[in-house]
Amino acid sequence: MGALSAVIGDTADAYRMRLFNIAVPQLFGAVGVTLGALVFGHGWVAVGVLTALALISGMISSIGAVASVCGLLLLLNATVGAGLPMPGPWWLAPALLTLGGLLVLLLTLLGWPWRGGVPERVAVSSVYREVAALLEAAGTPDYADRRQAVSASLNHSYDLILARRTREHGRRGTLVRSLAQLNALIPLLEAAPAVHFQGGALPAEIPATVRNLADAIEHGAPHTARPPLCPRPATPAARALDEALHHAAQVARDEDPDPYNIDDRLGRPASLRVRVRRTTRNVLRSGTSWRYGLRLATCIGLAQCLVSLIDVPRSYWVTLTIVFVMKPDFGSVFSRAVLRAVGTAAGLVVAAAVLSQIPRGWWDVPVMAVLAALIPFLSQRGYAYQTAAITPVILLLSDLLNRQGFGLIAPRLLDSLIGCGIALVAGYLLWPESWGTRVGDRLAKAVSDTADHVALAFPADARSAADTVARAHSRRRLYRDLMSVRTEFQRALTEPPPMGRRAAAWWPLVIAVERIVDATTAAHVRVEHGAPPPAPSDVAAIAGQLRALSEGLRGSTTLVSVRADLPGAASDGAGPDDVLAPLRQEVLAARAIASPRR
Numbered sequence: 001m002g003a004l005s006a007v008i009g010d011t012a013d014a015y016r017m018r019l020f021n022i023a024v025p026q027l028f029g030a031v032g033v034t035l036g037a038l039v040f041g042h043g044w045v046a047v048g049v050l051t052a053l054a055l056i057s058g059m060i061s062s063i064g065a066v067a068s069v070c071g072l073l074l075l076l077n078a079t080v081g082a083g084l085p086m087p088g089p090w091w092l093a094p095a096l097l098t099l100g101g102l103l104v105l106l107l108t109l110l111g112w113p114w115r116g117g118v119p120e121r122v123a124v125s126s127v128y129r130e131v132a133a134l135l136e137a138a139g140t141p142d143y144a145d146r147r148q149a150v151s152a153s154l155n156h157s158y159d160l161i162l163a164r165r166t167r168e169h170g171r172r173g174t175l176v177r178s179l180a181q182l183n184a185l186i187p188l189l190e191a192a193p194a195v196h197f198q199g200g201a202l203p204a205e206i207p208a209t210v211r212n213l214a215d216a217i218e219h220g221a222p223h224t225a226r227p228p229l230c231p232r233p234a235t236p237a238a239r240a241l242d243e244a245l246h247h248a249a250q251v252a253r254d255e256d257p258d259p260y261n262i263d264d265r266l267g268r269p270a271s272l273r274v275r276v277r278r279t280t281r282n283v284l285r286s287g288t289s290w291r292y293g294l295r296l297a298t299c300i301g302l303a304q305c306l307v308s309l310i311d312v313p314r315s316y317w318v319t320l321t322i323v324f325v326m327k328p329d330f331g332s333v334f335s336r337a338v339l340r341a342v343g344t345a346a347g348l349v350v351a352a353a354v355l356s357q358i359p360r361g362w363w364d365v366p367v368m369a370v371l372a373a374l375i376p377f378l379s380q381r382g383y384a385y386q387t388a389a390i391t392p393v394i395l396l397l398s399d400l401l402n403r404q405g406f407g408l409i410a411p412r413l414l415d416s417l418i419g420c421g422i423a424l425v426a427g428y429l430l431w432p433e434s435w436g437t438r439v440g441d442r443l444a445k446a447v448s449d450t451a452d453h454v455a456l457a458f459p460a461d462a463r464s465a466a467d468t469v470a471r472a473h474s475r476r477r478l479y480r481d482l483m484s485v486r487t488e489f490q491r492a493l494t495e496p497p498p499m500g501r502r503a504a505a506w507w508p509l510v511i512a513v514e515r516i517v518d519a520t521t522a523a524h525v526r527v528e529h530g531a532p533p534p535a536p537s538d539v540a541a542i543a544g545q546l547r548a549l550s551e552g553l554r555g556s557t558t559l560v561s562v563r564a565d566l567p568g569a570a571s572d573g574a575g576p577d578d579v580l581a582p583l584r585q586e587v588l589a590a591r592a593i594a595s596p597r598r
Contacts, residue, residue, distance in 0.1 A: 001080070001397055002098060020066065022108065024066060028071070030097050030098050032075060032078035037090055047301065050075075050304055057074050075300070123160050123161075126153050128185065130154075144511065154189075161178050184247055184252065187240070191525055193525070209245060216252060236527075299322045299422055299427045306422070313411040313415075321423070325420060332492075333423060333427055334428055335494035340383070340416065341417060343385065343387025344391050345413065347390070348395070348412060351396070352406065354367055355395075450513060450520070451543040452543075518586075523582065538580055542587060
């Protein structure tokens, strides 16, 4: 079970992050099984302890992905420890869990001496390839999809490299080089919207140049990349692209970039102590963390009370089902409860065949190897498939302790259905806020931030280097927020009607806001490369329209209830030198989508 937990938690690319992602959750799992074993057979004391652990687990799960796995293993292993008699003295179970995790960690880190830095280079090169695809899609309907792929890849690469900086505050060559290569893409990403709004396909040499740089970076030989650059530019957008491409090629060829001329576009992470203190304070002050912790604690408390009052065979499976279902950061609770029941039924069919046909003993080893190998493969296809793959593995592991064989099938199905029912009633229906979606509120904030970004992109006075960095921070933050909105949108679509239909109504406006950010970037790039700057009054008018739209969206549950009085529409017949004309058109489109008449 320790090895299974470690494999599930091994989701990072860089070896340093894989070490962190495996070791820390294993520590929480060992603490959980220890606390669970200590209260085994203590009746209502076990109920109180597991309920308290559920509150803690739910609250820390809101911190991030690793913390979510830590909270999951803390409560999961505590439930196993409180529901099954552990073999040997109290320290043996956590020691065995830790040993299984350490085995996985050892196998994971065997390649570190030979592949150190390779995941970082692969991540950076993948961003370059996505940018090449983005440039190929400029002026075509595929541009929006390619931009989303670039944002996801860039976020992943920055997270990967900046995570290393939390431990390495010095300026190591490989880290500085990777960061410089990522930062060199920012001008290219800013030029891409300008080229897209200009229309027309780019010469094939330009995406090919970026792909050549990606190949050189991935193989650790950027100094060999000397590609042909783009033809002589004739427009502001083309000049911006030409300069950005020359800059990216120069940085990629430079083996030793100036370490004191490298800015972290998303900001250098604070020290570990500062971040732990800040995170603890944020969790304790977060209403969302408390609400989720209370939801999970309510479900676990009810489940433990139920199995204490009623004789439910293998009752700890009821709590285990709730632990897996009640993970809103993994998806909708409603859809996970339904898919959990379906996946468990399918997995039990496989488990029944194994338990009835395969003799116990050494045959468990090859059978377990085959079933475990299916988990990562089927997990990519959806939660029901993942549950169907994990169920027979967990069931066979449980059979090692009690040797009930085929008799485990019926209790497992019954307990899973009880757990899904408790999660649906106590974790979903009794919390009306879980029925809805936060797309509207998040989108309103994104529109408000877009208004600030428009004002920042066209300041009234001369811009400084600090303004350039602030603008880059603002744009990246906006794209991250919009990706979060997309994630929330995908989760909301799986909710039952009418919430799923309401969430779908927000989708066109999400696209419209992304296009507004692109149009702002394109206008700014054109001004930087020779186009006449817009009048401050025009910039202020557009920013004001966006802020009014944000106020109209805030708190709305459906688009038909949005009302925003937005004066000053786009100017008809705008000349070719009007850099704000595309931006006005995008704002008009957003207004039309959010209009009650739509």
